[in-house]
Amino acid sequence: MSNFHPLKNLKSDIPASIVVFLVALPLCLGIALASGAPLYSGLIAGIVGGIVVASLSGSHAGVSGPAAGLAVIVLAAxxxxxxFEIFLMAVVLAGIIQIVMGFLKGGIIAYYFPSSVIMGMLSGIGIIIFIKQIPHAFGYDRSPEGDLSFSSNGGENTFTELLNMLDFISPGALIITAVSLAILLLWETSFMKSKKIFQLIPGPLVAVISxxxxxxxxxxxxxxxxRADQSVNVPLAESFSGFLGNFTFPDLAxxxxxxxxxxxxxxxxxASLETLLCVEATDKLDPYKRVTPTNRELKAQGVGNIISGMIGGLPITQVIVRSSANIQSGGRTKASAIIHGFLLLGSIIAIPYLLNLIPLATLAAILFxxxxxxxxxxxxxxxxxxGKGQFIPFIATILGIVFTDLLVGLGIGLVIAIFYILLNNYQITLNTKHERKEDGKDLMRLELAQELTFINKATILKSLANIPKNTKVEIDASNTRYMHHDIYEIIEDFRISAKERDIEVTIINLTEPVEGPTPPKFTVTTHSDEGEDFKEKIN
Known part of the structure; x- marks a missing residue:
């Protein structure tokens, strides 16, 4: 990991941090607006997420800050x-709970989400980011920048906003979008990437200046x-004391x-679920395939939320929009996330007037x-x-996220992924092989799967019922690590009834299951006319 020391990668991390900063700034403000909280609360959460959480986290590429997925919860709370002061106390307590979850190894939750759902989440968010920025590109800026849900303020939704914008097209915003997009696409070409000078100057920064x-x-x-609402709108403080006056403290009473x-x-x-899912997604995007320690991440997020709540910030999670922007911009270590936090802090203190000149159309081009x-x-x-088992949960997750919101979409994708897992488990219950012995009798060999639950009962019953008369059958449980008691009873009943059908049964490596996935203890070979011997050996 020495190749990923922050000081050795500043030439990659500094340009990436500038991009993340430019993406994070309007998102922090937009999420605060959508949450019904003071605008500064979003900036505070972004600063704490960048400086504090990134410093404590084990994630190399993840970026934390206020999350759009929590906006509805924050607004209602x-x-x-x-x-707002009482709400901040709840944020502090939530941070304490997250730290406890980290010590209790709660980070393992993320590993139970299939990769098809995670990839669907990434694509769904990508589509939402793209669609939600189209109004800003045309100069229609009514919807908050951080809104990632299908429904928008004022009873509108993702697609009605696209229709409404046609009545509010701004030629100036369109020109800025086109120029910014042209610059960004130019910087993506192999020619520009091959020139050292252009590697040192990030394309998004050039687009912002333009x-x-x-x-x-x-x-x-x-x-x-x-218009004023077509540019970034950072709250202005006349002095440093005025800046400090924007901090709010929780009501301890x-x-x-x-x-x-x-x-x-x-x-x-x-917040923990959203963070863990983002961690899983970020690790998949990471070109170096580094693995984030999830329990440490929960602790870092907990500390971040305690500090954010104590000084007037929104709840913090790791955020996929900023994390993906970081990776796509070449960020290699956590230094890019930390630097972006300091850029947020420094900019709102030193150059808020300059920030308010940045058109939202330029930021829309970056997010495109x-x-x-x-x-x-x-x-x-x-x-x-x-295959379908991967593609359908992937598409379902995308559609769920685009037409509802992040958590509902993930739930839909997860349910469908579980369905395919159960269906696959149902279909691979056993492997049947047919052979012909010298005495003329058919030999059928049934190799049982590693995991056999009550879901597999129908397949087992159907397979055994279809065995023809005057057949020799081998039921091999050598590979079976777990067998539900219902399956054991089905095989036992078949062994007893097989004599009436002139079926000779040989059972290999089967033992009566006990609680838990206990492997077979010994091999039993029997025939249908030796029922008593079979029972005696098993028991």
Whole structure:
């Protein structure tokens, strides 16, 4: 891992951190807006997620901050609890719960999600990112930047927003989008990547500078000038003391309110699940295939949420939009996430006026590239080639995320993936081989699968019932590591009834199952007319 020391990779991490910063800034503000919280709370969460969580995390590429998936929960919690200060106390408690979950090894949850669902999540988010930025590209900026759910503010949804934007097309925003996208695509070409000077200057930074220049150029042109809501909107502080005045502190008296403990549990569970899924997805995107220690990640997120809650920030999770932007931009170590946190902090203190000149159309162009890379057509072809068991859960997850939200879409994909796992388990219950012996009798060999549960009962019963008369049968359980007692009883009943059908039965490596996956202890060979001997040997 010495090749991934942060100080050795700054030439890759610094450009990546700038891209992540440019992506994170409007997302932090948009998620705070969608959550019904002060705008600064989103920025605080982004700063803590970048500096604190990334420093403690074992993830090399993950970036943490406020999450769109929690926006609805935060909005409802603030309303139910009565004030933002009381809500902050719930965030602090949620962080404590996450730390406890980390020590209790709760990070293992992420490993129970199939790769088809994780890949579907990545593609679904990529499609959502792409679609949600189209209104910004055309100059229609009513929807919050961080909104990743199907429904938007004001009763609109992902697709009605696309129709509404046609009535609000801004020529200036379209030109800025086109120029920014052209710059970004140019920087993706092999020619630009082969030149050292262009490797040192990130394309998104050039796109942002160009966007600011065009924004200023259009000021004197009424048909092209951008409105205030078509640019980044960072709250301005007149002085450092004014900046500190934007921090909010939790209401400690709320500890006597039982409702905050319920809210804290909900935030801790949802934030942890979203983080763990993002960790799994980020590790799959990581070109170096490094594995993030999930229990350590939960502890880092817990510390981050405690600090965020104490100074007025939103709940924090690892976030796939920023994490994928980090990886796609060449970030190699956690230094890029940490630097992005300091860039957020420094920018809102030192250059908030300059930040407010950045057009949302430029940021939309950056996110177009991020979204496309997450949902490349080549990925769909790859998943299709892997068969229905992989492709259908993959597509179902994408559709669920696009037409509902992240957690519901994941749930849909997981249910369908489990269905295919059960179906596959049902279909590979046993392997049947037919041979012909010298005495003229057919020999049928049934090799049982490694795992046999009650789900396999129908297949076993059908296979045994279809064995013809005057046959020799070998039932081989040598490979079976777990057998449900119902399956054992079916085989026992068949052995007893086989005599009436003139079927000679040989049973290999079978023992009556006990609680837990106990392997067979010995081999028993018997025939249908030796029932008593069979029982005596087994017992």
């Amino acid at each position: 603030i309303q139910d609890l009565g004030s 966007g600011i220049f065009l924004n200023q150029l259009f000021i004197g042109m009424p048909d092209f000038a951008l 709320a500890l006597t309110n039982p409702q905050i403990y319920i809210t804290a549990v909900v935030i801790a569970v949802v 590239i991020v979204g496309y890379k997450l949902a490349k057509p080549s990925l769909f072809r790859k998943m299709y080639k892997q």
